[in-house]
Structures are given as structure tokens and as C-alpha cells.
Amino acid sequence: MRPFLYQRADNIAEAVQAAGNYGRDAPATMAAAQFLAGGTTILDLMKLDVMRPERLVDINRLERTGTRIERRDDTFYLGAFVTMAAAAGHAEIRRNYPVVAQSLDLAASPQIRNMATLGGNVLQRTRCNYFRNPSWGSCNKREPGSGCAALDGVNRRHAVLGVSDHCIAAYPGDFAQALVALDASVEIVGPDRQRVIPFEQLHCLPEDTPHIETVLAPGDLIVAFRLPVAAWTRRSLYLKIRDRQSYEFALASAAVALDLADGKVSEARIALGGVAAKPWRAREAEAALNGRTLDEAAARNAAETAFAAARPHGDNGYKPELGKRTLVRALLQASQLSV
Numbered sequence: 001m002r003p004f005l006y007q008r009a010d011n012i013a014e015a016v017q018a019a020g021n022y023g024r025d026a027p028a029t030m031a032a033a034q035f036l037a038g039g040t041t042i043l044d045l046m047k048l049d050v051m052r053p054e055r056l057v058d059i060n061r062l063e064r065t066g067t068r069i070e071r072r073d074d075t076f077y078l079g080a081f082v083t084m085a086a087a088a089g090h091a092e093i094r095r096n097y098p099v100v101a102q103s104l105d106l107a108a109s110p111q112i113r114n115m116a117t118l119g120g121n122v123l124q125r126t127r128c129n130y131f132r133n134p135s136w137g138s139c140n141k142r143e144p145g146s147g148c149a150a151l152d153g154v155n156r157r158h159a160v161l162g163v164s165d166h167c168i169a170a171y172p173g174d175f176a177q178a179l180v181a182l183d184a185s186v187e188i189v190g191p192d193r194q195r196v197i198p199f200e201q202l203h204c205l206p207e208d209t210p211h212i213e214t215v216l217a218p219g220d221l222i223v224a225f226r227l228p229v230a231a232w233t234r235r236s237l238y239l240k241i242r243d244r245q246s247y248e249f250a251l252a253s254a255a256v257a258l259d260l261a262d263g264k265v266s267e268a269r270i271a272l273g274g275v276a277a278k279p280w281r282a283r284e285a286e287a288a289l290n291g292r293t294l295d296e297a298a299a300r301n302a303a304e305t306a307f308a309a310a311r312p313h314g315d316n317g318y319k320p321e322l323g324k325r326t327l328v329r330a331l332l333q334a335s336q337l338s339v
């Protein structure tokens with residue numbers, strides 16, 4: 001076991017300083033100080049010797065004073081320190097943001113959802129086996145410049161959208177797709193500044209720096225997610241396709257939110273999971289639907305558009321078709337919802 005220092009923060013300023021003052025020259029994923037929320041990602045990866053923080057800043061006490069789940073004027077706030085279970089069970093979320101409740105309900109297990117937080121959830125790391133097993137020498141995400149064992153290896157679960165020649169890992173989470181489909185934004189408090197950015201801009205494409213996964217710097221703390229308050233959010237859903245019915249990551253998923261008027265799509269928002277390097281907004285597919293009646297032909301046409309740039313590698317050649325079928329089903333189901 002590698003020794004590390006454990007520090008408990010009582011408030012946001014203390015947490016940010018404790019982590020931010022401790023080595024700022026690395027991307028957040030490789031920073032020497034990491035936050036400890038539910039611990040369901042970070043402790044796993046420390047035990048596997050994949051992440052090696054020298055300091056863990058426990059942020060569990062922040063849940064008492066931080067933003068919880070609440071509406072303020074025309075914005076709905078989801079506190080980042082709230083657990084997945086608490087958010088999934090919240091009556092207003094279930095009623096007005098079904099895509100959020102479903103993405104959380106379908107993730108992990110009840111035990112994990114009781115521990116894991118919303119902030120930690122969006123920052124979970126890929127499940128690529130070569131990343132999670134340091135006995136493999138080649139993984140650009142774990143050891144920048146070492147290569148990518150998955151390119152010619154076992155890659156059935158890997159991504160087909162947003163991939164590069166340096167990394168084809170899939171973003172594994174579910175909740176992030178719901179946030180993208182709802183046009184959510186994220187509040188970040190850092191050692192030097194606070195900011196609110198569109199959630200869609202939080203994650204980075206792998207390109208030639210797969211070890212840089214987000215725009216966060218060391219010490220940057222996610223404190224809340226902001227959702228719009230609007231009637232269309234009720235016509236939203238999350239469809240997750242996986243190898244088994246529960247306790248499994250997505251092979252393909254779709255988060256969709258539709259604004260329909262007179263039977264036609266006035267606005268569609270689509271995010272894809274399981275198939276892409278980051279939570280994936282399918283803007284071309286959205287544009288293909290706008291103004292159309294949502295029947296099977298329109299949904300299939302949108303799905304073809306969404307996967308036009310797909311780049312399969314070896315074992316994951318099935319993913320574009322699975323992803324298209326997932327999206328078609330999600331769109332048709334969402335169009336039938338009575339809201």
C-alpha cells in the first residue's frame with residue numbers, strides 16, 4: 001500500500017484550498033490531491049494502483065452545507081454532494097426530469113448508489129481493462145505516451161464515437177448523458193475562481209492527450225448542476241442496453257428530451273452513452289428531427305446521422321448498429337409519453 005495523507009474538509013473553501021495548494025501542475029485526473037466523496041471510484045482505483053494520490057481531501061461533510069436539490073426561480077439545482085440514491089428518489093426529479101431519475105436508477109447497485117455522489121459520478125474513470133490493470137504497460141490514459149493496448153486488443157466494450165488513434169476508451173457513466181440531454185450547466189469552485197460552464201464542455205475528447213479527461217484543474221470542486229425549468233424536460237427518458245439487466249455498464253445508451261408541438265418535433269435533445277469517448281451530444285441527429293413528425297423512418301434517419309462518423313475497432317463493430325437501434329427505440333418511446 002502506498003502511504004497517503006487523509007484530510008477532512010468542513011467547508012468548500014477549505015476543501016478547494018487543501019486540494020489546490022498541493023501540486024497544480026497536472027491534469028485533475030492525475031493530481032497529487034484527490035477529493036474523497038463516496039469513494040466508489042477513487043478507492044477502487046487506489047487499490048488497483050491506477051490512481052496514486054498523495055492526499056485525499058474528504059468532502060463528505062460538505063453535503064450538510066452545500067446546495068441540495070432545490071428550485072430557485074427558473075433553475076433547478078442538483079447539489080454535487082448529494083448521493084445518487086437521494087437524487088433518484090426525489091419526487092420533483094422523478095416527475096419533471098425522468099431522464100435523470102432513470103439514468104441514476106439504472107446505474108450500479110443500490111449499495112453503490114447510497115454511497116456515490118453526483119459530483120463523483122460524472123468524474124468516474126473508464127472501465128477499459130488495460131487502464132484498470134497496471135500490469136499492462138501500454139495505456140496512454142494511465143501512462144501518457146505508453147501506447148494503447150486496446151487498439152489491437154480486447155475492445156468489445158470500447159467507443160466508436162470521438163475516439164482517436166491514442167485512445168478508444170468509452171465514457172462509462174449514465175447520469176452525464178441525462179445532463180447533456182437537458183442542456184445542464186455545472187458550477188465549479190476552484191482555488192482562484194468560480195465558474196459556471198455548460199455541462200457538455202466539462203469532458204474532453206481523448207485526441208492525443210487521453211489522460212486529460214476534463215477541463216478541471218487540481219483543486220477545482222464541482223458544487224452543483226443546474227437544470228432548466230421547462231415543460232419539455234418531462235418528455236425525457238434514458239434507455240440503457242447492457243449485457244445483463246442490472247449492475248452493469250452500458251454497451252449503448254440514449255438520453256433524449258423532446259419538445260413536441262402539433263405532433264411534430266420543435267426541439268430534440270439527444271445524448272449517447274456507452275458508445276463514445278465522452279458524454280456525447282448528437283447535434284446532427286437533433287437537427288435531422290426538427291420540424292418532422294417522429295415516426296420510425298424519422299427516428300432511423302436521425303440515428304443514421306448520429307453514427308455517420310463512427311469508427312469501430314475489431315470487436316466493437318456491432319456498436320454502431322446497436323447504438324442506432326437504441327436511439328430509435330428511445331426516440332419512439334419518448335414521443336409516446338403522456339406528459
Ligand SMILES: Cc1cc2nc3c(=O)[nH]c(=O)nc-3n(C[C@H](O)[C@H](O)[C@H](O)COP(=O)(O)OP(=O)(O)OC[C@H]3O[C@@H](n4cnc5c(N)ncnc54)[C@H](O)[C@@H]3O)c2cc1C
Pocket residue numbers: 034035036037038039040041042043044080081106107108109112115116117118119120121122123124172173174175220221222223247248249250
Ligand atoms: C461495481 C460498480 C458498478 C458501477 N456501475 C455503474 C453504472 O452502471 N453506471 C454509472 O453511471 N456508474 C456506475 N458505477 C460508478 C459509480 O457510479 C461511481 O463510482 C460513483 O458515482 C462515483 O462517485 P463517488 O462519490 O463515489 O466518487 P469518488 O470515488 O469519491 O470520487 C471519484 C473522483 O471524482 C473526484 N470528485 C468527487 N467528487 C467531486 C466533486 N464534487 N468535485 C470535483 N471532483 C470530485 C474525486 O477526486 C475522484 O477523482 C459503478 C461503480 C462500481 C464500483
Ligand code: SF4
Pocket residue numbers: 126128129130131138139140141142147148149150151166167168169210
Ligand atoms: S483505450 Fe484508452 S484507456 Fe484503454 S488502453 Fe487505450 S489508452 Fe488506455
